[in-house]
Amino acid sequence: xxxxxxxxxxxxxxxxxxxxxxxxxxxxxxxxxxxxxxxxxxxxxxxxxxxxxxxxxxxxxxxxxxxxxxxxxxxxxxxxxxxxxxxxxxxxxxxxxxxxxxxxxxxxxxxxxxxxxxxxxxxxxxxxxxxxxxxxxxxxxxxxxxxxxxxxxxxxxxxxxxxxxxxxxxxxxxxxxxxxxxxxxxxxxxxxxxxxxxxxxxxxxxxxxxxxxxxxxxxxxxxxxxxxxxxxxxxxxxxxxxxxxxxxxx
Numbered sequence: 001x002x003x004x005x006x007x008x009x010x011x012x013x014x015x016x017x018x019x020x021x022x023x024x025x026x027x028x029x030x031x032x033x034x035x036x037x038x039x040x041x042x043x044x045x046x047x048x049x050x051x052x053x054x055x056x057x058x059x060x061x062x063x064x065x066x067x068x069x070x071x072x073x074x075x076x077x078x079x080x081x082x083x084x085x086x087x088x089x090x091x092x093x094x095x096x097x098x099x100x101x102x103x104x105x106x107x108x109x110x111x112x113x114x115x116x117x118x119x120x121x122x123x124x125x126x127x128x129x130x131x132x133x134x135x136x137x138x139x140x141x142x143x144x145x146x147x148x149x150x151x152x153x154x155x156x157x158x159x160x161x162x163x164x165x166x167x168x169x170x171x172x173x174x175x176x177x178x179x180x181x182x183x184x185x186x187x188x189x190x191x192x193x194x195x196x197x198x199x200x201x202x203x204x205x206x207x208x209x210x211x212x213x214x215x216x217x218x219x220x221x222x223x224x225x226x227x228x229x230x231x232x233x234x235x236x237x238x239x240x241x242x243x244x245x246x247x248x249x250x
Contacts, residue, residue: 003078032084043153117204118135
């Protein structure tokens, strides 16, 4: 059992949990909690290292997850030094970021800086048939602890990429690029949503840049009750993706 916070491996795991630059450099991330670890294992993503706290190993759910798998036992204090959650759940895993082939409809995110929104959009995209999520460099890190928690395993069901130039990705996309605007767009209910779609969603406050909106072939407006100013970006994404997903195939 590792009982020192000064252990080199412990220091690296703690940094990997908190440092987006290190995650990008090493193409590694830390999953925390039995749900995320189970989702990764179900997706056949085997941990580089499986970390279990002393008290966590006493839990039936965690014992089942680590059964017949090599794991590293940590004292509760050391595990807390790595964990991001206020109440650590007793199990974490270091994984190599999965390489999943891009396919199907795509969600593009521009400057979405709240990691919980990024994770929620990834979760929704996975549930509603999108195959790829592309984030620009101004977005929150998709593999941060908060984004992973909000994603609830969606990260393991589609391709997640962060790119330097979103404009090039939109230009190269082989489908119809669609964005939402607050007013004067085609009503979402009346819009034709056929073929491969590339949905573009922007920053929580200012929305999409003018340059990005100009790259969209279709501009939609989500109907809302009178007096409603706006919706959270994750809510808008969920509404749009559900509308496209729920329509009968052409």
